[in-house]
Amino acid sequence: MSQHATTYVPKSAFGKWFESRLPIASLVHSSFIAFPVPRNLTYFWTFGAILVFMLVAQIVTGVFLAMYYTPNAAMAFQSVEHIMRDVNYGWLLRYLHANGASMFFVAVYIHIFRNFYYGSYKAPREVLYILGVIIFLLMMATAFMGYVLPWGQMSFWGATVITNLFSAIPVVGETIVSFLWGGYSVGNPTLNRFFSLHFLLPFMIFGVVILHVWALHVPGQNNPTGIPIKSGKDAVPFTPYATIKDIFAVVVFMLFFGYWVFYMPNYLGHADNYIPANPAVTPSHIVPEWYFLPFYAILRAIPDKLGGVIAMFSAIAVWFLMPWLDTSKVRSTAYRPLYKQFFWVFVAVCVLLGWLGSKPAEGWYVVVSQIATAYYFIHFLVILPVLGFVERPLPLPNSILESVMGVQKGGAGMPAGANAEPQSKG
Amino acid sequence: MAETTTHVAEPTRRDFLFIATGAAAAVGGATLVWPFIQSLAPDAATVAAGAPVEVDLGPIAEGQIVKVFWRGKLIFVRHRTAEEIKAAQDVNVATLRDPQPDSARVKPDHAQWLIVYGNCTHLGCVPLGQQGEYHGWFCPCHGSVFDTSGRVRGGPAPINLPIPPYTFTSDTKIVIGQEATA
Numbered sequence: 001m002s003q004h005a006t007t008y009v010p011k012s013a014f015g016k017w018f019e020s021r022l023p024i025a026s027l028v029h030s031s032f033i034a035f036p037v038p039r040n041l042t043y044f045w046t047f048g049a050i051l052v053f054m055l056v057a058q059i060v061t062g063v064f065l066a067m068y069y070t071p072n073a074a075m076a077f078q079s080v081e082h083i084m085r086d087v088n089y090g091w092l093l094r095y096l097h098a099n100g101a102s103m104f105f106v107a108v109y110i111h112i113f114r115n116f117y118y119g120s121y122k123a124p125r126e127v128l129y130i131l132g133v134i135i136f137l138l139m140m141a142t143a144f145m146g147y148v149l150p151w152g153q154m155s156f157w158g159a160t161v162i163t164n165l166f167s168a169i170p171v172v173g174e175t176i177v178s179f180l181w182g183g184y185s186v187g188n189p190t191l192n193r194f195f196s197l198h199f200l201l202p203f204m205i206f207g208v209v210i211l212h213v214w215a216l217h218v219p220g221q222n223n224p225t226g227i228p229i230k231s232g233k234d235a236v237p238f239t240p241y242a243t244i245k246d247i248f249a250v251v252v253f254m255l256f257f258g259y260w261v262f263y264m265p266n267y268l269g270h271a272d273n274y275i276p277a278n279p280a281v282t283p284s285h286i287v288p289e290w291y292f293l294p295f296y297a298i299l300r301a302i303p304d305k306l307g308g309v310i311a312m313f314s315a316i317a318v319w320f321l322m323p324w325l326d327t328s329k330v331r332s333t334a335y336r337p338l339y340k341q342f343f344w345v346f347v348a349v350c351v352l353l354g355w356l357g358s359k360p361a362e363g364w365y366v367v368v369s370q371i372a373t374a375y376y377f378i379h380f381l382v383i384l385p386v387l388g389f390v391e392r393p394l395p396l397p398n399s400i401l402e403s404v405m406g407v408q409k410g411g412a413g414m415p416a417g418a419n420a421e422p423q424s425k426g
Numbered sequence: 427m428a429e430t431t432t433h434v435a436e437p438t439r440r441d442f443l444f445i446a447t448g449a450a451a452a453v454g455g456a457t458l459v460w461p462f463i464q465s466l467a468p469d470a471a472t473v474a475a476g477a478p479v480e481v482d483l484g485p486i487a488e489g490q491i492v493k494v495f496w497r498g499k500l501i502f503v504r505h506r507t508a509e510e511i512k513a514a515q516d517v518n519v520a521t522l523r524d525p526q527p528d529s530a531r532v533k534p535d536h537a538q539w540l541i542v543y544g545n546c547t548h549l550g551c552v553p554l555g556q557q558g559e560y561h562g563w564f565c566p567c568h569g570s571v572f573d574t575s576g577r578v579r580g581g582p583a584p585i586n587l588p589i590p591p592y593t594f595t596s597d598t599k600i601v602i603g604q605e606a607t608a
Contacts, residue, residue: 160545279498
């Protein structure tokens, strides 16, 4: 990927002077302008850009919200209502931020499942993928702590339930929990430190995103065929092709985002969180935000407290092993007829787990949760390794170009040169 | 590094300095981390506010459950009726998930007073009093059932509602957070 068709040459005297001191212009040029992008990318490949947009949107709305919010157990709830009622456009900032968290997870789940489907996690992109899993973990921590800040009933009890998970750790569990709380129960010190960390973590995410993008630019992007770029004809330059496509996708995503913000801003939240935190009364039904529901279902499926906590963390930990659990030589599921079926079963099981997580843990819900949890782990630990050996993949195209244009017979049907070196045009 | 020193079997003065510097940096680093970690622990004000609290049992009628807080934790003070005490005592302890006789959960001669932590041992919800199959407590979150001794009798809770440290200072006064000194 290092043989770019064009290299950046500064034109102005200042450009030359600056380039010899900080070559950032040529870095941007080689990474985001001349960078070769597979010509067959679908809109599933725009979610990286959408996620960058969402991260920036969350940081901008969050920094402004932090100007009006008070991280104190006695005042936090009031200050959120102050934002909603008194601060100019405070309602918009808060609804953008609260729904933005959900939109962030919508985009990240599509991004993750696109990666699962097209085998983007496989060599040579393991480090890129693992950085992505780390970003996802940081996102979960950030979202959880953010949800605690309004200090409503769901905030308080969500914080109680989740921090109590750590008390399941043998011997040191109780000590760890008191260090998380800064007290003997969830209280003002807990709220203070969660606010501090909720402010810090997005910038840590930003740092890991830079590494993620860097790691992406070494092997280049995967694509729907899963086969690498072999010649210039397989690729188009990042700008304008990917740039414009990404911007268009971000705008469409903003329409989707806007629909939630302006038409049903509280649909994804819980009415109970408009009741101030009360340590003496529990909401009748504690549910986490929708994006945590599959993991919550796994937690509750195991009848043992420590076992449930271990299963929940393992559900994500197993992702780290995926590049090595998947033994298939073929990346893209488009050429894996058996795995394609298992992939969609897996998607269905994840959705089912999410639905079960929203239901009370009683009766047959528990049994179905246990079956779905078992299947979740079987998918990673049994199906993925075994399929690579038993499956007979479909024949792969010879090149990305061939997958798009069909097998070329003497250049018929297209003027000579029309398709050649598209990245060198314009 | 090795290339810059002479190849001798015995450790050199440089090796010693190298290891000593590394050790000093490691100890220094760990020492520096200590106050940061320690600052996360409950602070002096929280500890002070966690001092024992006195509860007057006088106004609590028979059959009533009163909620009090100690160290931010909810505590149920239950004035049990004769039937409730009998129900708690007439249980085959061996059949329980967390076997404990009722006598081990109340103070001698004060069987009518049950003092337990008010958060379900499953995930910390507040169970509802006088409800459930045994009329002890019922947790609306995940369906744990507790009897009139606060012992788990059903649902996902792993253990009985724990007993906070407390002591009777008179027949109608308890101090929560302080065990009786013999």
